[in-house]
Amino acid sequence: MNGEIYTFKIVRYDAQTPEKEPYFDYYRIRVIPGLTVLTVLQRIRDELDGTLAFRSSCRSATCGSCGMVINGQLDLACRTQVGSFEDKTIILEPLPNMEIIKDLVVDMTPFWNMYEKMEPYLICESPSPEKEICQSELDRKRMDQFVNCILCACCYGACPVPARDPGYAGPAALAKLERFVLDSRDERPDSSLDKINDEKGVWGCDTMLRCIDACPKDVRPTDAIVSLRKRLVKNKFRRIFGRNEAKGER
């Protein structure tokens, strides 16, 4: 068989036995061109070590299950080619900013909690028409990048803020909120943004743009954060000058 031997150095830890500190296990695998990190992980679990834990499902960078740190970079294991690294040692670590459940599996509860806090759904009190609510191609396009988010939490893992403030909403949740704020059909009042108008929300962002680097789907959460900040400032002025605050400007 062709291919080169790689060493995979993988974090092992089990939250059920917390007395045992995290450590690395080493697996030597022959890698043929085109093989992804996920395929190697599967092979390790299937053939070498049945106890290795990692999440996976679609294999096509769509479901967002297999986000992890690969040689220091946050990415999906399924879309990362082993051969893309010069170094023949590949280090795999779980997503940061969340507790490890086992090995490469982290507890995403804080991530989902922040997501839910944003009211991540269309708010539309007007009676629905018989057919579709019309939307221009341009309006649809405006929310495109945020619609594309797969909620893999790579951005949340890359963000420097949650480490010092676990109450920070994080990039994905704010991008999701922006997706709805930008939706021409959404009728949420300006006041619904109050909940992100502090250091736990949009003002907590350090704008270091690590979330943009980490996103496997080319979403730019910082764009959402900056846009939400502008909107909050605009709303504040509007309040000061006593303009109608019921409906946001579209």
Place this chain on the structure above:
Amino acid sequence: MLEYDVVIVGGGLTGLRAAVELCGRCSVALLSKVHPIRSHSIAAQGGINASLANNPDSKDDNPEKHTFDTVKGSDYLADQDAAELMCEEAPHVVFEMEHLGCPFSRFPDGTIAQRPFGGAGYPRTCYSADLTGHALLNTLYERAVAMGVRVYYEYVVLALTVDEGICHGVIALDQVKGKLIPVRAKATLFATGGYGRVYYHSTNALINTGSGIGIAYAAGIAMKDMEFVQFHPTSLLGTNILITEGARGEGGYLFNNKGERFMERYAPKAMELAPRDIVARSIKTEMEEGRGFESELGAYIELDLRHLGEQKIAERLPGIRRFCIDFVNVDPVYKPIPIMPSQHYSMGGIDVNMRCESAVKGFYAAGECSCVSVHGANRLGGNSLLETIVFGKLASRSIAEYLEAHNIRPDEKALLRTQAQVEEKMRRLASEGNEKPFQVFDELRRAMDDLVGIFRTREELERALAKVAEVKERYRRVRVSSPALHMNYELIAAMELEHMIDVAHAIALGALLREESRGSHYRRDFKDRNDVDWLKHTLAMKGPDNEPIISYRDVIITRYQPMARTY
């Protein structure tokens, strides 16, 4: 023990649609072996069919025409009353999803955009670029969050309790806590997805083991039409990632190594947009006759999008472009995409009627794990997303009526008996034997690929059945590395493997017995459709010796008498 009026198993489109409908009307729990947003519905690309007549070329479209295309596409094996119902409901559920916030692509007049798809008389496939499943699944999950649906994720259902013809609930494994949890419920809905992973080459997610179907079968509920397995014509060479039919819907061509648009020979009118069974067979034939391209990863055919131009590809097929760049280093703007057919969809499944009711009281199934049957022998592209939402909704209605009409008291003791059986199985898997679960699984899926594929013969199918028997025997000696219940993916895979073997058995046996060619089931030794003997559904019930017992049921025909199927 958890207790609910309704337990829904599966967090994809069907399960979520049902949960959203039932939430607030009764107590509902949704169990999913992955977080719902990771469900395989997310990977659907091309779109959802509904005769909205938004496209300037589809002004005459209507549900009746959609029904006809569905029935003809099914090679007349679909139950026509069910197909009619689905197509009638289609515009309603699509508008409903739009009102819930689904970000559909739009036409210049602001209406939902629609594209042409295979086997359809009109462009009626509503889409959101090439990530329609992603758009729909997010929308329904968002709605579930808004309504406060109780979701238990990373709960793997391992068994169903049926006692005296009544369903009492399920036994689930809480993966994180490492605990078995009995869930007592008056009604149980399975929305567990298809069985793609019993094949080696599949576009499906790794979670699509078909074990939900096998779990129901083990509890005495029949599998229906299992031999009908859809092979998608265009999966990416190597990884078998799906390349949407939308790529051909937008105008893509298929070329062989002679530079011919070979579909001319097989479907001169519909060309690349013939139904999937026909295009997949055509590609396979080109490859077998030496007109495919060769590579280290095997033979392939080219899907050429270059003439569409960068702008159209970027707008309508951005995800496809990304896959091609990430996974085969090909930018379809400049180079054709290397593709091969591979397993894609499970037409067969749990035997239910058009109300999603099974033969067991209180047990329902909908979506890809079920067989109503609306797809018959071949599903049209864009009809699977439709089925998930229509029947997720209809199942919840049936369940609501059932809860109202009956005073059901699910039995705790029966559940605890099932739990003891599951515990015993797990103990066995962790204590004795010398077979690695993966080794057994790998041989099974390779045999299914080689022997129960696009073209089938008696001799190959008999070999497949012999392999199934061998694998069944070896399964008794399968052993996992650790007895832990906490985050033990190998143990779950070993538990699911038992059901996958049953599913494979039913597929191969149904295929051997069905001595005709219909839709996706093609026998080289019986090349024609035979309506006299075979216009009927195959049913497989688990017999007392654990071998499947096969019987048949007539197809329901309302308006469309079977005709020759040409495109």
